Amino acid sequence: MATNSSQQKLDTSEIISDILCEFLEVAIHTILYMRDIYPAVIFDKRKKYNVPVQMSCHPQVNEYILSVLHSIKPLLKSDSxxxxxxxxxxxxxxPIERFVFELQPQMASNxxxxxxxxxxxxxxxxxxxxLNVCDAVLSTNPAxxxxxxxxxxxxSDARKLEPRQTSDQDFPWIVADESEVQIKGGCILPLKSYTSDYLKMQLYVEECTNKLEQQ
Known part of the structure; x- marks a missing residue:
């Protein structure tokens, strides 16, 4: 019985991490499109969960996003x-905007x-x-x-990424400098929260209030 319970927990964590990685991939592409980080011509219209979304068709952009998600999947599985x-x-x-996904996978359900x-x-x-309407609450980004x-x-969990840097896709993780993550004079805009037996997630945006003035 203990073996079956452990196997079910393993299967559940695998399913949740797969679903989260798939969702985060689409969410990242959507943000890049909505916030005009790249020209609209590099995006193709598709559907996810019956929602129209825009997905990049630029190989280098896509490779970077997939490499990130591939690297963090073990940490998602262990809720780290x-x-x-x-x-x-x-x-x-x-940094002028931060889209933050607070994640807490739950393993209570099959x-x-x-x-x-x-x-x-x-x-x-x-x-x-x-995310498809986030432009309505955010100011225009500079060019x-x-x-x-x-x-x-x-x-301790970050160390789990280190072996993957040489064995998988030569994708180096580094400690972020504080200047890359701290937004001075920013305001926080909650977008969405979700709670269930199998996932808790909150999404908010931290936005610099004078992003254009300092250009």
Whole structure:
């Protein structure tokens, strides 16, 4: 019986981490499109959870995003990530926006139940709908912005990423400099929160209030 329980927990964590990585990939592409980080011509319209989304077709952008998600998947499975942030930087590499996904996967339910999976996807669908209209609550970004993805985890858990840097895809993780993550004079705008037996997640944006004045 103990073996079956352990196997179910393993299967559940695998399913949740797969779903989260898939969702985060689409969410990141959506943010890049909505915040005009790249020209609209590099995006293709698709659907996820029956929501129209825009996905990049630029190989280098896509490779970076997939490499990040591939690297953090073991930490998602072990519930070791506190949050993932997509940071938008101006041309001087000053952070002007942070889209923060606070993550807390739950392992209480058996996600092989189709009804539970449907409810989970419905919850994630609501996040994508919010991202599709985030421009309405954010000010215009300056030209020539770039982005970075930052993961917040315990130092002991961060060490789990180190072997993957040489064995998988030569994807180096480094400790983020405080200047890359701290937004001075910023305001926080909550976008969406979701709580269930299998996932707790909150999404908010921290925005620099004078992003254009300092250009």
């Amino acid at each position: 990530i506190r949050c993932l942030a997509l940071v938008i930087l101006d041309k001087s590499k000053r 996600l092989k139940d189709d009804a539970l999976l449907t409810r989970l996807e419905s919850g994630l669908r609501a996040f994508l709908l919010k 020539d912005c770039s982005f970075a993805i930052i993961v917040y985890t315990k130092e």
